[in-house]
Amino acid sequence: MAHDHNNGLEVIPKxxxxxxxxxxxxxxxxxxTAFEFVLAFTMDRGVLLYALFIILTIVKAYYIMMEFMHLGEEAKPLFYSIIVPIIFLIWLVIALMKEGAEIFQMRW
Amino acid sequence: MSSTAIEIKSKRGVWGGGNEPLKASYGKLMMWFFLLSDIFTFGAFLITYGAIRMSYPAYEGASAEFVSSNEYWPIPEMIFDALPLLHGMHFPLVFVGLMTFILIMSSVTMVLAVEAGHRNDRSDVVKWLLWTLLGGITFLSCQAWEWSHFIHGTDEGTMLEYVNSLNRLVSETVFGANLLVNEYGPAPFAQLFFVITGFHGFHVTIGVVLLFLAFYQAAVGIYEQRGHYEMVEKIGLYWHFVDLVWVFVFTFFYLI
Structure with a gap:
């Protein structure tokens, strides 16, 4: 296996x-994630807990997109064309949860 | 003046082909486009979940005294509390926590494979891809068990009053879940569970197929002949995205 790398591809050291x-x-x-588990079992259910969960989820999403997917290293126009729609999407999630709560008031 | 002329010339060059718009290669750019559209798909699912969830009454009372009913939305920690081989015991969210751990770890091994690809280190790429593949398959197996348990339900079931498929109001003990009725909560609870985790599982399945492809091609030296490991990078983007979606599914489905 010594001539494994005979195609001219040089292995760069770690x-x-x-x-x-x-x-x-x-x-x-x-x-x-472990912290989210602790919160799930220690805090009372309610808007505060849900808001914490969503914020922590966005923090995790930030790390995955920036560190794992290297989005931060892409060209700025590409970066913003991905990020800006997602921000509006989060707005839509929150807006329609509110709307769902209103439907609840009407229905029950 | 002359500098202006040069600028126009180079601008024309942008549309002339043979270059990389946004400094990303064709394949990576297309993967990002696909992922953005997939973000909208899963965004739509989460919006649907949030809106329907909030339009149902929440369970009021202590978590420990929770009893399933189709009158109110269930508490996830009281529903997802089973572990394989430990029948009938109460381990709230342990199994789904394990699944989250497996998927995050497989995302880490994927990023290590991508990093090895940048260094043209074939044996490291193969090693880390194999770990990622293992993580993906384990996650899918866990999900298969989770679904099976969810469909078959508990030993006791729940006494429910509901409209059955013959459009008749019936009162009977329901075991497990289907799209019409489930023992855990209102019908949309199981419907959303099947559609959202099912669609995510489908993505993981495709990811596993792609990972196997990358693993095979890296192992036999196709990427080495090609001169770069960009395919690993592209599949890596997809795999991280699957992890990203799971992070959201986990929060909305199992925590909120």
Whole structure:
């Protein structure tokens, strides 16, 4: 297997800092998820808890998109064409949850 | 003046082909377009879930005394509390927590595979892709068990009054779930569960197929011959997206 790399592709050595950053991101994601579990079992259900869940979810989404998908390294127009629609989408989620609550008032 | 002329010339060049708009390669750009449209699809699902969820009465009272009924929306931690091989015991959200852990870890091994691809390190790419593949398959197996348990239900079932498929109001004990009625809560609860987690599972399945493709092609040296590992990067984008969607499904379905 010594001539595994005979196509002229040179293997670049590992950058430990980069690898460490990936594992740190993983740790952050897992810690946030664990924290969500703690909240789920200790806090009373209500708007405050739901708001916390949604904020923590957006924090996780931020780490996945920036660190794992490297969206931050893309050209700015591409970056904003992905991010801006998502921000409006979050608005729509919240707006229609409110609307659902209004339907509840009418129906029951 | 002359600098203006040069600028116009280079602007024409943008549409002349053979370049990379937005400094991203064709494949990566198209993957981002696809992911954006997929974000809208899952966004629509979550909006539907949120709106329907809020239009039903919430369960009021202590979580520990929760009893299923189709009069109000169930508390997820009292519904999703089963583990394989431990029949009838109460482990709230443990299994779904495990599934989340598996998917996040497979996303980490995927990003390590992409990183190895940047370094043209074939053996590392193959190793990390194999781990990712394993994570994906494990997640799917967990979901299969979860669905099976959800469909078959608990031993006790729930006494419900509902309109059956013959349009008759009946009062009977319901076990498990289908699209018409379920023992956990109002009918839309199970409907949304099947559609949203089902669609996500379908994405994971496609991801596993793509991962296998990348694993095979990397292992036999196709990418090395091609001179780059961009395919791993593109499939990586898709796989992270599947993880991203699960993060939202987890919050909305299992926590809220």
């Amino acid at each position: 950058d430990p800092a980069k690898i460490k950053k990936i594992w740190m991101t993983a740790l952050i994601l897992l810690l946030i």
